[in-house]
Amino acid sequence: MLGLPKSDHALFHGWYSVMMAFLSNVVGDPEVTAAGLRTTAELRAYLTPVIKERRRNPGDDVLSTLCTAEIDGERMTDEEINAFTGLLLIAGGETSDKALASMFKNLVSHPDQLQAVREDRSLIARAFAETLRYSPPVRIILRTVKEETEMSGGTLSAGKSVACVIGAANTDDRRYADADSFNIFREDLDVSRAFSAAANHMAFCGGRHFCVGAVLAKAEVEIGANLLLDAMDDIRFPDGYTPTDEGLFSRAPASLLLEFTPRAA
Numbered sequence: 001m002l003g004l005p006k007s008d009h010a011l012f013h014g015w016y017s018v019m020m021a022f023l024s025n026v027v028g029d030p031e032v033t034a035a036g037l038r039t040t041a042e043l044r045a046y047l048t049p050v051i052k053e054r055r056r057n058p059g060d061d062v063l064s065t066l067c068t069a070e071i072d073g074e075r076m077t078d079e080e081i082n083a084f085t086g087l088l089l090i091a092g093g094e095t096s097d098k099a100l101a102s103m104f105k106n107l108v109s110h111p112d113q114l115q116a117v118r119e120d121r122s123l124i125a126r127a128f129a130e131t132l133r134y135s136p137p138v139r140i141i142l143r144t145v146k147e148e149t150e151m152s153g154g155t156l157s158a159g160k161s162v163a164c165v166i167g168a169a170n171t172d173d174r175r176y177a178d179a180d181s182f183n184i185f186r187e188d189l190d191v192s193r194a195f196s197a198a199a200n201h202m203a204f205c206g207g208r209h210f211c212v213g214a215v216l217a218k219a220e221v222e223i224g225a226n227l228l229l230d231a232m233d234d235i236r237f238p239d240g241y242t243p244t245d246e247g248l249f250s251r252a253p254a255s256l257l258l259e260f261t262p263r264a265a
């Protein structure tokens with residue numbers, strides 16, 4: 001999308017994982033902070049010459065569009081484009097990675113549902129929507145209180161930051177039957193609007209800041225899941241292995257060990 005070389009993919013992967021750890025560094029680990037600052041500088045050093053080149057020779061990629069877009073005669077500065085591209089990388093990369101890992105964790109943990117998806121690939125969208133509800137990649141979003149507000153018997157004063165645990169909202173049993181169970185066939189999750197701002201889960205948040213990449217994420221996860229199911233039969237966890245989720249702001253298994261039978265190409 002950004003028109004950057006595919007050969008640099010590993011570089012971006014490293015960068016967005018480090019940046020996500022930096023943003024979620026609530027305990028203030030100095031090494032994580034230092035790595036985050038180093039990565040920010042590296043990304044800027046990588047992108048700035050590309051931005052200058054795209055301003056001179058725009059293509060049909062998103063980066064060129066950002067470089068040439070004009071509103072009321074004003075263009076975005078290099079710094080703004082750098083910052084937005086950094087946001088896109090983290091918001092788009094880390095989240096989709098986590099969604100795919102969690103979806104396979106959920107499906108492999110429920111072999112009957114995995115088999116149903118294997119037999120009818122149109123169920124991938126359902127499995128993805130239920131994964132977003134049951135184990136959303138983004139668990140917490142931050143908001144700033146605009147004016148003093150009473151909530152749940154407490155007072156939030158203006159200017160304070162609030163951590164909204166959207167992961168908890170997604171498993172609220174006043175909203176979903178048997179909320180703590182993964183069930184791609186549940187009737188109280190509307191898959192037809194699960195990837196739009198009208199979604200009845202909170203994984204992409206809502207309102208003005210609803211995730212701009214929701215439909216892209218769906219396409220990515222569908223393509224990825226189809227490729228994996230084409231390549232692997234009889235997917236299972238190794239004996240005695242239970243994957244565990246990691247992370248606070250964003251959460252998923254850090255790695256997923258799978259055993260499978262390779263399918264003939």
Ligand code: HEM
Nearest residue numbers: 091092095096099137138141203204205209211212213217
């Ligand atoms: C399963 C995958 C994804 C999940 C769970 C997810 C989740 C979210 C959430 C919860 C927000 C709201 C944050 C807030 O309001 O504080 C958000 C915003 C955003 N997302 Fe995603 N996202 C995903 C994929 C993507 C992709 C693929 C892209 C782009 C390539 C993307 C780009 C963005 C951007 C730019 C924002 C900020 C929108 C704004 O503030 O107006 N996301 N996402």
